[in-house]
Structures are given as structure tokens and as C-alpha cells.
Amino acid sequence: MTLDNPPIAAIATAPGRGGIGVVRASGKQLTQLIDTLFPGVSLTPRHATYLPFKAANGDILDEGLALYFRGPHSYTGEDVLELQGHGGPVVLQMLLTRVLEAGKEAGLRLAEPGEFTRRAFMNDKLDLAQAEAVADLIDASTEAAAKSASQSLSGAFSKVVHTLVEQTIHLRMLVEATLDFPEEEIDFLEKSDARGQLAVIIQSLEHVFRQAAQGALLREGLNVVLVGQPNVGKSSLLNALAGAEVAIVTPIAGTTRDKVSETIQIEGIPLNIIDTAGIRPIDAEVDLVERIGIERTWGEVAKADVILHLLDADLGPRAADEAIVAAFPSGVPVLRVWNKIDLSGHRPAIDRSEDATHLYLSANEHQGIDLLRAELLRIAGWQQTGESLYLARERHLIALRNARQHLDFAAAHAAQTDQSLDLFAEELRLAQTQLSSITGQFTPDDLLGVIFSRFCIGK
Template sequence: MSNNDTDPIVAIATAPGRGGIGVIRLSFGRAGEAAAKHAMLALCGQRLDARHASYVPFIDARGEAIDRGIALYFPAPHSYTGEHVLELQGHGGPIVLQLLLQRAVETGREFGVRLAEPGEFTRRAFLNDKLDLAQAEAVADLIEASTEAAARSAGRSLDGAFSREIHALVEDVITLRMLVEATLDFPEEEIDFLEAADARGKLTRIRALLDKVLADARQGALLREGLSVVLAGQPNVGKSSLLNALAGAELAIVTPIAGTTRDKVTQTIQIEGVPLHVIDTAGLRETQDEVERIGIERTWGEIGRADVVLHLVDARETLSADDAAISARFPTGVPIVRVLNKADLAGVEASADVAGDGVREVRLSAKTGDGIALLRSELLKIAGWQAGAESIYLARERHLIALRAASEHLAIAADHADQNSQALDLFAEELRLAQDQLNSITGEFSSDDLLGVIFSRFCIGK
């Protein structure tokens, strides 16, 4: 822990702008109780009882009231940061809060009080073992949650649900490592370790548990990030109508004139709590219109970044040469759903199946809404969403990377286990590497650079 991590810090803890309540938060770091008591007298004119709300004036250097509100004092270690913390809850006017902030800096100058950096209060909580790293990230995820399901899952992560799963995995790996290391320390004892200690069985159970955690984490990451869904196809096939149908609102202009959409229109919708970032794009065709040409270039750019592409075609026509040419340009590895729109005009019923070329097809009518539910279901399948299986925690991409890496190390360990005692040292090393990956999720093993990146993305005052 560096000196910067123990400096006394202060910040406005509420969002910018006007509001009913505004909060100034101070955490006194190494300055400790003496600085906290000095600040109470300077800012509130009196000593405060621990964890007791006191209605007091917030006073300036001349002893005049800047504002009146609630003051709270949390002595270490029973505070959010684990340090002595003082919170002033007054009116949420920007000028009032700035005056209070300036006054707090002035009163704490002799103790080295400085303005907090983004996420620094939560970083202190992590460094002082009030939260592990996964829980600390859940604080930001809860603030940024875009759906009710994401908010609930972030709350579970903050309560430690995800961390408990990781700690259970780590404990199992440590137990297995202890058995392996003991055998390596006493090679003269002629015991077939892999058979006597049931190492293969233990490893199999660990891998099964890791697979479950990884599947749940994928669900959690999906809730946090959502899917980027791009609507692509020739002009006038109903892309804008489909966007409106999925969103349940008239967001995009719909006319029978081909080429109406010149630039992308983006809307985030929810399906079973999963955020889908649906992007309506310019129709794909050869054109001499410079504005439309730029729009088409942007369309291909969005397709290149998509998680899912909905290729719209007219249900009244067979797949034309132009449609086939568009399909051939889609990036490999990106799920494609061919949407046969205008089923009502074609006189066919809404349906979902697999075409002869292996592409999933959904027949629907964006105009009447028939088949929209089938398309939503298809998108959930692509997302890997399991009906009725609510994710118990939120996860980030770095968590998925660490879990996949741990899984790979355990798979290699299993290969070494098949070689019996001849590869026990390699078996032990892969277990150690898997443990390191799991520990990086909760922060037992994390570089300062990683911490800097994570907490720099928090809001100031949190």
C-alpha cells in the first residue's frame, strides 16, 4: 500500500447537478482519529457520537453556517473504507456542495487532506479488506446497471455470491495441491498417489464446479454488457419496421421509399432482462449517392463489430443474388439469423427453423407483429440465456478470461494425471497456475496496474 493510498481524502459523493440531498465524504487514512475529531469541530462545531445522525450547521472559517444537515461519523474499522470516515449530508445545490468541499479541504490541510480520485473510496475498502475485488467491481456495476435483472445480480455480487463461488473453487484446488506437494516431498514412500488420494476424482469435481461457475458468469456478463444486434439487408426490406416492432415504439422513420435510412439508429431494449443494443442501418446496395454511400460504409463497420447480425430479406422472394452477396460478406464466427420479413404479404405463417444452408431462419411480419416473439426467443438462444435460470451474480470480461484460463490449466493437469506419478511435478504446477487465475478475480493476486485500471473507471466520491 503506497502513501497515496493512506492520504486523507475528500469528495462530493453524490451525482453532479441539483438535488434534494448532497453528500460530502471524508476518509482520514493515516491521519486517523485526531484528524477526524479536528474536522468535526471545524465543520460541525461539535464532537459527534459514533454512528449517530446529528443535525448540525456546517460552518465556514468565520463560524457562519454554509448549510445545515445531517453529520455522521464512522470510526475505523467500522466504515465503508475501513478508516475513520465523516459524512456531511446537506442540500444538493452545486454551489453549496462546492463551498463545503472547499471548507473540508481547508480544515484538513494540516493533515494533508486532498481531493479523492475516481473510485478511491472503494479502492480503500478493497485495500482494507472490507471488500474483495469482485465485490468492489460490483459497486460500479450496480451504479451502472441498465436493467432490473442486472441491478439485482450486481447486488448479489456485492453481497459476495460470486466471491464465495470462487473461494470454494480455490479451497478445493489448494486441498488437491497439498496432497500433490506432500507426495512430491516424500517420493520414497511407494504410494500410487493418483489412486490412493483419488486425485483424478477430485480434479474432475473441481472442473465440473468450474464449468458451472463459468456458465453462470457468462450469464452475468451478458446481463452487464448485453448483445450488439445489427439489422442488415437491402433497402426497403423492413429493417426500420423491425426495430420499431422490437422496441415497441416508433423510433425509426418508415416509408416505402428505398434508402430512407441513411445513418444508423440505435435502441437498447430488454428481453428477459437481457439488454440488446439493436442497430438499424442503411440498406446495402450499389449507389451513386454520396451520403447514402457513407451510410453503407458505416453499416459494414457496425456489422464487423456485431455480436449478432439479423439479415433481413423479403419473404415474398427467394434469396436473390444480391442477398447472397451480402451474406457472403458477413464476418465469420458471428451468429447470423435470416429474417424473412413481410410474411403477411407472402401469405405464410410465422415460423422458425433452419434453412438448407444451415442458417437459422425466422419468418415474421414486422408490420403485424406476428413472429416477433419467435425472433426474441432466437436471440436469447444465441445469447446462451436459459429460461427461468436467473443469474445469481454479475461478471465482467476479465472474470471470464480468468475462468477460461483456469479451466485450461485444469485440463492440462488432467492430461498429466493420466501419466500417473511420472508427471506429478507438472500436475502440481498446472494446479498452481489455475489457482493464480482464480485468485486474480477476487484480488488475492492482482497487479497494481490492474487495480489502477479498474478503479479509474469509477465515479468520483465512490
């Protein structure tokens, strides 16, 4: 659906200094802009031309490459001009100002965040899942996340979703055709094997959901919060997991006053490990700074995906520890980590009891750290399947869950052979709508605005 939008321009490379910087312009017709910027020069589409970039008065701003892509054979589906010069922020801003000035009569304006990719979506160069994968590839924090984002960008995720949509549409056609012949309705389910077709769709959807859920872990990661009394070894454990001295460790109680965060990778999954101030009763001995630190600890606990409750294995359980557990939010996995087993004589181990899972380790001696890493993966639900994963977003998972729910309702109606097929057909339609929202076929404009507004400018 090619749209007649005004041309746009922006700096397409990240802020800061670099060897190369790019200014990009896109529009329905950029011939006038090119003629103004480079009078007397003919740019061959899809070929790089080395030339000076000049100001309106003829002064040379920079020298570099000009690349012209004639629509629809471009990223956005429109004409695209890229000027590749030196990556200094000042020279790039001067070049962008010159481009905006040269295209003023044609209505050229500064691009909004994500507008180039939004135009690619609107002009059918990418579907919505692929467009989101562009941002995910840029933001990928691990190699595994980057590979999965690349898979989605290539259309692998969209392809399996399209297959589910086509299977659902095919079954809908059979159901709705039968609705025109009520006398055949009773025999429909048996003759067309509607239940069998529906079972295949549900099974395929389950497989896609598992892959998408695993990919979502690669994208989002987990917020793991270290909580416990002062001097139980939270900072030492953070350093052991990070493999570096990122937090100060001393025998003085209350050393950590504010949160200390470090992102690590386990099997390609990013984990945001957050060390917090030690929790103890707030009394006259607790100064203002530590008091604020304790308050911030509980703020991080409220946002945690996993809580590591650290305890001193040498001292054993204490009443204050149970008070901390009682204040944890419900629904958040809690792993009780008994540190300092080098002093207590325990061996590295995991004990899964009815009330909680207990893990024994020594942060100082790096004993049991691998057990902790494996347990964090288990809590996250990570399974190393060897299959390609799709770097799914939360909205994708919600759509897949909703589609599965509608298919389950459809199966319930199909089981009642003496009932009209109207409800069966309606549930299939609703499932199709949910699946199609993933690729953008039935996505509302306000959602599109939210999605693309989170992109960087120039992309």
C-alpha cells in the first residue's frame, strides 16, 4: 500500500564520533533533492558515487559516498538517498541541515523515530513482525538474541504464523460453506475431518508458542535481585556471577548502600543481576543513606522476575530471615541461596523441599556457582532444544495465547455435533484475527504508533 507521504531525512548512524556517518533521506521522488545537492551529477541507482558534499554557497562540508536507491527497490519502498561521510557529530549535523535545506521546497522534513521502518511496513517491504525484528536486532544484548532477531527479520517467524493463518482460513471456509447447507451440518465434522484439522492447527500453534516463548527470554532476559541481611555475601555473589569485581566487598555491615547492576549471559540469555542494600530493622543505628538503600531494595524486589534470598550457611537460619521472606511479593520465584559453605562445611548442592528450593554455594571459593546458573535457567523455563528461535515480543505471546484459547473454544463446539456450527466458525475467525495481528494485517493504528515510536531516529 504505497502512501504519498512527504519526504523525510535523518542521521541514520548512532550518536557520537565514528569513522563513518550516514544521513538518509526517503521519499516518493528525490530527483529534485539530488539535483539540488549535486548539480550536474548523475547518480546511478545502486552504485556508490564518490563526491564532495557542498553547502549552498559552494563550501565543501565533507567528502564521501552518495548511494541512490530508486523505489520500490529500496528499504522503504520509496526513493532513498544515503550520504556516507565522516562520523563526527558536528559534520553530520551540518550535512543533515544542508539536506533539509535542499529539500525544503519538496516538503522534506526531519524523520520521526522509526519512520523509515514504518514506511517499509506500510509499503509492504516488511510485515510488522519483521519490522519489530529490525529494532530487536539493533538492541540485541547477546549473540543468541542477535541470531534469533535475524531469523525473525528474514521472515521465518512470519512464515510459520502465515501457515497457521492459512490453515485456520481453510477450516473456516469448510465450516462456513457447510452453514449454507443445514441439512449436511450433522455429517460435516466427520466428512471433512474438521476435528483432525483443528487438532493439527492446535499442535502447530503449541510448537510455535514454545519457540516464541524461548525467544522472548533471549530478548527480555530476567531481572534477578539479590536480597538478604547485611554481610551474607550478596556483593561477592554478584562478582562471582559477573566474573569481575563490579561491587565493593568488605566485612563492614551496610557496605552496599544503593543497587549495583550487572548484565551477564547464561546460555545466551541476558540476566540483569541486581545487588541491593542489606535488609535489617530500621532503628537508630541505621543512618539516612542506608535507610534509603533499604527502601530501594524493596523497590527492586517488587520488579524482580527472580529473587535470590541469600542466607549465611555458617550462621544458619535466623528470625530476621523469615521476616524478609514474609515480605516478598507473591507469585515471584524465590531461590534460597545458602552462602559461605566454605565455612559451614556443607557441599555444593540443591535441595528441593516442599516449601522452597535451597541451594548451597560459596561465592568466595566459586563453589556451586554452576549449580546456581543452571537453576536460574530452570526457573526461567529455558530449554536448549537446538531449534531456531523467534525473538518474540510480549504482544506476540499474548496473541498466540489468545488464538489458542479461541481454538480451544472451537474444539469444544466441534465436540457438540448436535449444535449449530455458527459458534465454531466464529471462534476460528477470532483465532485468525489474533494470529494476523502478529504480522500486522489487523493491527490498529494506535498500536503501530506505539511500536514504531520506540525505534531510534534514522531507522
